[in-house]
Amino acid sequence: xxxxxxxxxxxxxxxxxxxxxxxxxxxxxxxxxxxxxxxxxxxxxxxxxxxxxxxxxxxxxxxxxxxxxxxxxxxxxxxxxxxxxxxxxxxxxxxxxxxxxxxxxxxxxxxxxxxxxxxxxxxxxxxxxxxxxxxxxxxxxxxxxxxxxxxxxxxxxxxxxxxxxxxxxxxxxxxxxxxxxxxxxxxxxxxxxxxxxxxxxxxxxxxxxxxxxxxxxxxxxxxxxxxxxxxxxxxxxxxxxxxxxxxxxxxxxxxxxxxxxxxxxxxxxxxxxxxxxxxxxxxxxxxxxxxxxxxxxxxxxxxxxxxxxxxxxxxxxxxxxxxxxxxxxxxxxxxxxxxxxxxxxxxxxxxxxxxxxxxxxxxxxxx
Numbered sequence: 001x002x003x004x005x006x007x008x009x010x011x012x013x014x015x016x017x018x019x020x021x022x023x024x025x026x027x028x029x030x031x032x033x034x035x036x037x038x039x040x041x042x043x044x045x046x047x048x049x050x051x052x053x054x055x056x057x058x059x060x061x062x063x064x065x066x067x068x069x070x071x072x073x074x075x076x077x078x079x080x081x082x083x084x085x086x087x088x089x090x091x092x093x094x095x096x097x098x099x100x101x102x103x104x105x106x107x108x109x110x111x112x113x114x115x116x117x118x119x120x121x122x123x124x125x126x127x128x129x130x131x132x133x134x135x136x137x138x139x140x141x142x143x144x145x146x147x148x149x150x151x152x153x154x155x156x157x158x159x160x161x162x163x164x165x166x167x168x169x170x171x172x173x174x175x176x177x178x179x180x181x182x183x184x185x186x187x188x189x190x191x192x193x194x195x196x197x198x199x200x201x202x203x204x205x206x207x208x209x210x211x212x213x214x215x216x217x218x219x220x221x222x223x224x225x226x227x228x229x230x231x232x233x234x235x236x237x238x239x240x241x242x243x244x245x246x247x248x249x250x251x252x253x254x255x256x257x258x259x260x261x262x263x264x265x266x267x268x269x270x271x272x273x274x275x276x277x278x279x280x281x282x283x284x285x286x287x288x289x290x291x292x293x294x295x296x297x298x299x300x301x302x303x304x305x306x307x308x309x310x311x312x313x314x315x316x317x318x319x320x321x322x323x324x325x326x327x328x329x330x331x332x333x334x335x336x337x338x339x340x341x342x343x344x345x346x347x348x349x350x351x352x353x354x355x356x357x358x359x360x361x362x363x364x365x366x367x
Contacts, residue, residue, distance in 0.1 A: 020225040030063075030085030032076075033148040034094045036133035037110055041100040044068055045110075047075040048134040052148045062147045064138050072113055089119045093152040095126050095169075096133040100151060102185070102201060102208035108176055109206075116168045122170040125155040128201040128208060129172050130189040139190060154195055155186075166201045176205065179339045180327055185222070187211050202320055205339075210318055219311050222272060222304070223323045226254045234303055244283035246296060248359065259328045266345045268325055269352040272304065278361050283303065293342030293359060301355040308353050319343045 019033075030051040038046040048066040065082050069075035080087045095114065097107050114120045129136055137147075144150040155166055165186045175183040183203040189196050200217045202210040212220065223230060232248045250276040260267040277298075278287070285292040315321055326345050330337040 021150070030080070030087040030130060031091040032079075032081050032089055033091050034096070034137060034151050035089075035092060036096040036098075036129070036137050037107075038098045038133050039106070040068055042104070042106075044070050045101065045106065046134060047072070047079075049076075049087070050077050050137050050148055051085070051087065052146065061145065066134055066138075072110065079262045089114070091118060092120050092124050093148075093291050094155055095124060096129050096136055096188075097185075098129055098131065098133040099187075099201070099208070101133070102128045102203075103204040107206070107208070108172075108203075111169060111172050112166070112174075115173050120169070122168060124169045126167050126169065126172055127155070127186045127188050129224050130187065130198070136188075136190050136195065139193070139309055141193060143193075146254075151195070163219060165197070165220050169271075175322075176203070176296075179337050179342055180321065180330060181324045182322050184212075184322045202318065202322060204318070206318055209320070212314075215307075216311060216314075219304075219307050220322060221271070222253055223255045223308065224310075229253065231279075232274075234300060236299065236303060242284075244285075245281070246283070246300065247279070247280035248274075248300075249279035251276040257323075257327070259326070261329060261332045263329065263333075263345070266326075266329065266349040267352065268349050269354070270308065272308070272355045274300070274304070274355065274358075275356040276359060277357050286346050287361060293361065297357045300357045300359070304355045305353045308355070309351065312351050316346055317351075319346065325349070 008328065021307045032049045032051055034050045036048040038048070040046055046066060046068050048064065051063045051065070053061055055065060063083060065079045067075050067078040067082070076089075078089055087223075092114070095111075097110070101107060111126065114124070136151075141147055141150055165184065167183070167185050172183050172185065175181045182205075184200045185203065185208075186197050187199045187201045189198050197214065199211055199213045200220065201208045202212060206302065218229065218232070229251045230249070232251050234248075237245050252273075254273050256271045258269045278293075281287060281296075285295060287293055287296075312325075315323075315325075321342060324344055326349075329345060333341075
């Protein structure tokens, strides 16, 4: 037994000595925290990286480098030569892709490469950028001390966030190869010195094919993710020139999807439950009367039902399903469930939508 332990120790020492790989000192390592990819042509891409400065006396807190390359690893080598640092992706937190790059079908290959890189966290966030992805990394953010910290914090879910459609490397890869679900990635725009989420970009396998607005994205989240929202705001006409505004806070919601399992005449029922506290109201109803509150609940039910039905028709038109409407069909299917079969079911499915809202009040509401 002792001889075996000695042999293992000797072998491990020998193997480690044969690699000849020396880890560079910390001051020579550049930690890339954010990457951006822009479309050049079918063979080349523009890769931009930001590296936080470790020297507290440096004039800028972040260094930016851009290179044109056909391979990610080759681009990292070029960035290393420009920065005089050995760059690594061990601290990569966010990856941006320009809209043109996402539409070209090259995005999935880049994400796949990063996903397979042992240095990259699978929880790294993804986003599609209107116009230039490089501009997000090279723009000035005067009121932000650290660009890297600002971008990383922006993509963290917060309770007070109205809309938070965050997607990670793991989520995107999972959805890309899932015959039931098509991928969604937050769609952002650089506006007046800030990053703003304007909606979600929808993917059909490799290519981005559509951008849903922020309001549409909220409906998708109601169908897709339980309790993903903290606030809902509804606006509807109540007269010839007036609008009624209702704000619900701390919203709990859940969507249950069932079906008849009939592949020839598919029927899908979507039951949605919403619970929230009425935090603000601008309208003509008497909220001290139970009938007034009940009428608000009824109108919210109708509004959500109409918007969900409209969204399902868009899914049908685009031949995509980011929600997983046909999971119960797959469970009953004995063969391999393909995207073509999913699309066929989507094209002829009948949808029954039921919404139940429970609104609570905490006292006097402004009218």
